[in-house]
Amino acid sequence: MEGRIMQRFVKALASAIVALPAAAQAQVPDTILYGVAYYDEYTPVDRVDEDARMMKAAGISVVRIAESTWGTLEPQPGVFDFSHVDRMLAAMHKQGIKVIVGTPTYAVPTWLARQHPNVLIVGRDGVRAQYGSRQNMDITDPDYRAAAERVIVALVDHVKDHPAVIGYQLDNETSSFNTSGPAVQAAFVQSIKAKWPSLDALNQAWGLNYWSNRINRWEDFPSTNGSINASMSNAFAAYQRSLVTDFLAWQAKLVRAHARPGQFMTQNFSLGWREGSYGIQPEADHWKAARSLDIAGIDIYHPTQDKLTGAEIAFGGDEARSIRNGQNYLVLETEAQGFPQWTPYPGQLRLQAFSHLASGAQMVAYWHWATTANAAETYWRGLLSQDYKPNAEYAAAKEIGAEIARLGPKLAGMTKHNQVAVYVSNTAQTAFNSFKPEGIEYNQVMRPFYDALYRMNVEADILSPDSTRKLDDYKLIVVPALYAASDAEIARLNDYAKRGGHLLYTFKSGFSDENTKVRYAAQPGAIAEAAGVTYQEYTIPVGVTLAGNPFGVSDADNAPRWWMEMLKPTTAEVVARYQHPSWPAGAAMTRNHWGKGEVSYVGFMPSDALAEKIVAAEVARAGVEPSVAGVQFPLIVRGGTLKNGHKVRYVLNYSAVPQHLAAPASGTELLHERKVQRGGSIDLAAWDVAIIEEDGRSGS
Template sequence: MKLERSVTAALACLGMTPIAAWAEGTGKSADTILYGVAYYDEYTPVDRVEKDAELMKAAGINVVRIAESTWGTLERQPGVFDFSHVDRTLAAMHRQGIKVIVGTPTYAIPTWLAHEHPNVLVQPGTYGRRQNMDITDPDYRAAAERVIVALVDHVKDHPAVIGYQIDNETKHYNTNGPRVQAGFVEATRRRFGNLDALNKAWGLDYWSNRINRWEDFPSTVGTINASVANAFSAYQRSLVTDYLAWQAGLVRGRARTGQFVTQNFDYEWRNYSFGVQPDVDHWAAGKALDISGVDIYHPGQDKLTGAEIAFGGDIARSVKGKNYLVVETQAQGMPEWTPYPGQLRLQAYSHLASGANGVMYWHWATTANAVETYWRGLLGQDYQPNAVYAEAKVVGAELKRLGPKLVDMEKRNSVAVYVSNTALSAFDSFKMEAGGRGVGYNDVFRGFYDALYRQNIEVDVLSPATTTPLDKYKLIIVPALYAASDAEIERLNAYAKAGGHLLYTFKSGFSDENTKVRYAAQPGGIAEAAGVKYQLYTRPVDVSLQGDPFSVGAADNKARWWMEMLEPTTATVMARYDHPAWSRYAAMTRNSYGAGEVEYVGFMPSDALAEKIVADAARRAGVVWETGSRFPVIVRSGYLKGGQRVRYVLNFSGEARQVNLAATEGSDLLSGRRVDSGTALSLAPWGVAVIEAK
């Protein structure tokens, strides 16, 4: 039943304080940390929504997300709606004081839509898997609009509803049919204006790929030209941006004032969240949202490091430059992720340490159906409390007490990592071979990001679309900027010239924004700022650095994956290759450039070597970080709304640890114990402390 009374009045009747509005421009923020789960009444084996809501409240759950996968249940025939599952869930959660985020159900299409309009399928005739739709298809859009409008109109006035999640982990799903190809041709025509400019920019004279009439423009499927392929990839990403903006507009045009719009972005998937998402430009797509949302999954048990939690959070926070929601993360997840005692709690606080204002598990209870039968929720398939639920209950009680203090923590990082979807697509067109596999852009990104993470050097993540002034940062690390415009490179170089510190890696500046190799001394527009050039490159085989310049030992003093034979022009040589054929060439250089410095690393270092390189750059740039500890003890910090500094101290180890923190005087908000300067802090196996400075 639609409830018409106002949210404020309804909550006042229940004696509750509302979770404040998040919507852009309201001037309000969350008043506590959101701690929640996804819930699907229609999946449950018996009628138990009231019991589940009671168990959630007992565990400190204060929000659930619903409906995003339920189109076939909500609209069983075109235009025939059944919101009974939604209504039951809203009513049960509201009775327990639990807030609700409603998802638009458009990422898994109903059988009738595939039957009536088989053209909506990206892979015709293959109904069954989710996210198998062409997000540009008019029949799909018409059906999606109908269900979105009906659902939002039905729930918007319910006092439990605080916001909406549009679609789910949206990507372009490689939609590339005739309509999409025609749209790409039209976008290309607008961009270049004439075919001579296009053919030159993309090098289409090669292998007779030249286009002499617009009507002869071939399909991009199967192209051997990286410029074509990567321009089409950028166009496909723009389809996602447009699609999410379309959904956000539909929802926002009907939602109640103060309800927010989010989306659960995800990352490159390698059986867990691994790197920058190739199929979505998070920064561009994020403009349509009120708050960035993210799904983060990571290895567990002895492989739990927290690195995926950190980089996923750093990207999500950087997309809009403010706190974000973890819309999905694992409670148990895959069997090999079933958490050890203490790990669920550690994981929750790790998300908060990156600036999350909410942590939500996918999902409440494990399904008994279909492909995700062994992807486990907070509860198992018996829907009974278990050891994981008991630990969530501990977290819920702590967040009920501390959430108002911890919410809206501000990060003040002085280091950034610069990433680019354009560079990613271009780099991955020419993946490097190593160990029988293709090494891609995200391998380079993670190699340098993780080196920072293990040493507790915290970062923001920038993109070409970032409007944040670069001079906010003392050090910017630029991994594998393989394709970039002259203007983009000039912006980075100008940052260094004005006094900043840049660290470029190999394969940066090689090609322009069209993935056309620059007709210049490499590394192109970086060459002058870095004071270096190169003409030769190869894949290293047993190549070390002369004299072990970073003191990492013989096993780690190695170049891997790629090496460029650097020739300094004005730069100082920091390392040379130790090899009979390549010893005259530099491996790494440093150059004074205006008031700043530019370093160039011409090879992929080992993990230990990468740590030394980034730490040395950070010291030279004047970065201050927690040098008294390193992985497996991770320290991440920020500032609470009252201005107090807070440090999350996280032990990613099955052993107890003693930690000496610099300039520490305060108290552990979790245990209440006092922490004095010069006194070691004790952490249990997989333990956590949250230290508020005095």
């Protein structure tokens, strides 16, 4: 199945396939796409032909259209106007630019809201949304689905035979949007009834006797919107995520039934948000939702200027690649300018583009071509500003576009074989966030551990309970805050260590089962024996440090934050102890031999610097080698294996200071087409990038 899916993508690129064995052809597109989103209906004057010419001059090879345009496509029910779509297709085709058509279902037209006000979402407050914002609809509503099907079919039937159209984006940044009205609540109850035929078993599993929340008849099942029970609330959150999976599968099936053979389906998943894309999305299970796609897509937005680190680019890319088990992916949206505080320094736009490719992206596209003059996103700027004139970002894009056009066929289809994984869980996320210590969310625990790997140039895959990758493929698996998980899930992780793997658990792991019910056992529950440690007491650390500063960080960094568990080793050795004038010197971190492997447990949230030292020690113990020994942020080295079997390394300078790297192997620096000798200096200017194709075939 994987082969047939990827073949559709390869054929859709409408150009010759590089001569490869049949199995490889099913996995590797033949070039990198460079693109923008474009909206003829937003432009201040008639300039679609001029915009297409400017795009061609900048090396733009693909545009995304139509996902925001339902009210323009269908001005009245069943009355369609495809004139702006036709204009864009004609202009782009004339310039040799390919097109991805978006289904326009994430922003409902005014007539639909008037005709069927029930399509507007009812949120947790019980109030139906007012018209105006996008994504204000209930994705389960029958009237919404009927209208959505009509416009999807009409659009796909209209464009499918146009030679410029290579694929479709299903909806846009889809989540449940927290839909929780009466119809959704009723459907949730039916799903629970199917899973829990016995109300006694449900009451027991969810602990509903508390505060008389017990449900004695299915007819008495209350709305989840007012629930104080995390088991109920988190079961409903999981159900909401399943609605996203169902919605995208429904769209994929519908579009496939009408699309031309060879056209692909994708979706631009959005990440969690914290001043930019940050961590896993709580309102969608990307691992499940991606199964209906041909190729995954992702939207990645991030700070720039002095806050540009590349970590958000790397994490988003690693997640997008991992949700399809290592398949390359599309960056369907990222910023060229974005918010005013994101205006990039000279060199940063180019660095960002190649950073996406370093994680395995097959496409980098900006949202969007030119900045709108109206409404909410007036100050969310595209590649061009409101004057639509060439600017510094356009000049940078021309350089990037020329380099991608030249190197795209060689760089496309890079594969990775990472030795480290970060294990994440939507179930643990929603459970953890129900009882946030110090107001800190799950992603704020997970990301510092991922970022530690990133900064030391150890690449990682992102696994979830729904991943099908073999755990034994990894030497080290980092498991942050696995607050809610089944015994079977934890046993799978522990058994990986028993067979010789290396596990790093953090605090608040194993505490509750998959129903967010605290385990009636010594904590950390099913982890306790494998980790060789238990605890009964925990608190918020104030004035606590680690005795003797065992990891050699600054005094300010040698302090637990947010949470601390007073660990009591059973079979584990103590790696670090707490120090406080009143608390006993309890264990803060332990390490335990478990079968042929090792399980480490961190009972507190470390500072970022301390997390980096802890992770570095675990990386070394697991026998994992960084991309280049001794090289750390701001010099980032990422890479993989090219189609020709050669290793490739992207060397990325995330600083305003020139950097130098001794070449780890002989090869060719592709951007400047010059030979590099092993040990020779690779010199990078501020915010610069180099791409080294090493001589000889990779042994990986």
